[in-house]
Amino acid sequence: MDIIDKLIKDHRLTGEEYIALLALAEDPSAVERLKEEACRLRRQYYGDKVYIRGLIEFTDYCKNDCYYCGIRRGNAKAQRYRLTKEEILSCCENGYSLGFRTFVLQGGEDPYYTDERLEEIVRSIKAGYPDCAVTLSVGERSYASYARLRKAGADRYLLRHETADEEHYRKLHPPQMSLAERKACLYQLKELGYQVGAGFMVGSPGQTEQTIAQDLLFLKELEPQMVGIGPFIPHHATRFAKETPGSVELTLFLLSVIRILLPKVLLPATTALGTLDPYGREKGLAVGANVVMPNLSPVKDRKKYELYDHKICTGEEAAECRECLARRVEAAGYRIVEGRGDAET
Numbered sequence: 001m002d003i004i005d006k007l008i009k010d011h012r013l014t015g016e017e018y019i020a021l022l023a024l025a026e027d028p029s030a031v032e033r034l035k036e037e038a039c040r041l042r043r044q045y046y047g048d049k050v051y052i053r054g055l056i057e058f059t060d061y062c063k064n065d066c067y068y069c070g071i072r073r074g075n076a077k078a079q080r081y082r083l084t085k086e087e088i089l090s091c092c093e094n095g096y097s098l099g100f101r102t103f104v105l106q107g108g109e110d111p112y113y114t115d116e117r118l119e120e121i122v123r124s125i126k127a128g129y130p131d132c133a134v135t136l137s138v139g140e141r142s143y144a145s146y147a148r149l150r151k152a153g154a155d156r157y158l159l160r161h162e163t164a165d166e167e168h169y170r171k172l173h174p175p176q177m178s179l180a181e182r183k184a185c186l187y188q189l190k191e192l193g194y195q196v197g198a199g200f201m202v203g204s205p206g207q208t209e210q211t212i213a214q215d216l217l218f219l220k221e222l223e224p225q226m227v228g229i230g231p232f233i234p235h236h237a238t239r240f241a242k243e244t245p246g247s248v249e250l251t252l253f254l255l256s257v258i259r260i261l262l263p264k265v266l267l268p269a270t271t272a273l274g275t276l277d278p279y280g281r282e283k284g285l286a287v288g289a290n291v292v293m294p295n296l297s298p299v300k301d302r303k304k305y306e307l308y309d310h311k312i313c314t315g316e317e318a319a320e321c322r323e324c325l326a327r328r329v330e331a332a333g334y335r336i337v338e339g340r341g342d343a344e345t
């Protein structure tokens with residue numbers, strides 16, 4: 001039995017088998033078979049539905065210094081901003097009227113947002129929009145903090161693991177950060193009943209077939225409800241400014257593989273994918289992705305949340321992105337559904 005048959009049958013491979021699978025990433029017939037199976041599974045569980053998440057980038061202050069990221073503390077040129085609770089709620093109001101029923105609050109690790117302040121924001125959103133899911137994406141916090149935010153009403157949490165290989169993790173992050181801590185956070189979030197999202201960048205400096213194999217093993221072990229992957233894109237004010245961006249083709253290949261590993265997973269066609277290829281998000285949907293995350297942040301601040309260069313959709317109003325995506329999703333043969341969009345169980 002060949003390796004793709006084995007993946008399709010078992011929904012998992014060993015580390016060595018993943019490495020063998022990755023060697024087929026440029027083999028057109030392998031790519032096609034994986035894509036077909038990924039689409040079949042996506043259709044089986046989600047039909048032609050595409051879920052939308054309204055992304056609110058509410059702070060670009062960050063106490064961390066991840067080497068790849070444009071809003072890391074060490075970037076003195078980043079223009080820092082924070083949204084007030086009122087501004088966040090007005091993003092939600094706008095989003096709600098556009099059909100969004102999930103709000104993703106994403107930000108740097110900003111100490112200004114204490115548990116009290118974040119709880120207050122989460123509670124206000126849940127009080128105003130009880131039929132909506134609130135997703136947090138605010139990095140590493142204590143177990144007690146995750147517990148309080150969960151109690152305040154947060155439903156989901158996105159925390160990409162970035163790479164599941166120790167050595168690679170150290171190449172991407174300053175010594176104060178650790179893969180062990182990152183993994184511990186993900187398990188704690190799961191234990192607290194959050195729907196959890198992990199993920200990694202494709203083509204980050206130092207990534208190899210071995211490290212990707214580790215990522216896939218880790219994803220299968222964690223069994224997150226969501227997985228976010230997108231190509232690495234250099235940011236001009238980081239040490240990786242001159243590195244080559246990740247490959248769109250490899251990202252698409254991995255989207256298919258992840259759909260097969262975790263058939264019911266919520267898998268976004270990311271903004272980074274749409275940034276490297278004008279049809280990146282459509283291509284993502286065509287290989288197994290089933291989520292898109294347009295931006296609801298105020299246009300005045302959009303450009304400042306610059307994780308990487310040339311990010312798309314920084315000049316468009318939320319309504320424009322919503323319409324643009326509806327058109328794109330339909331042209332690709334899918335349809336946007338307006339609901340919380342929880343994972344199939």
Ligand code: 5AD
Pocket residue numbers: 068069070159160162200201230231232233234235272307308
């Ligand atoms: N290129 C692509 N993705 C990036 N992220 C951060 N910096 C970059 C970059 N230069 C991703 C990280 C993070 C998410 C919010 O954005 O994976 O978890």
Ligand code: FES
Pocket residue numbers: 294312313316320321322324325
């Ligand atoms: Fe923002 Fe197309 S999704 S302009």
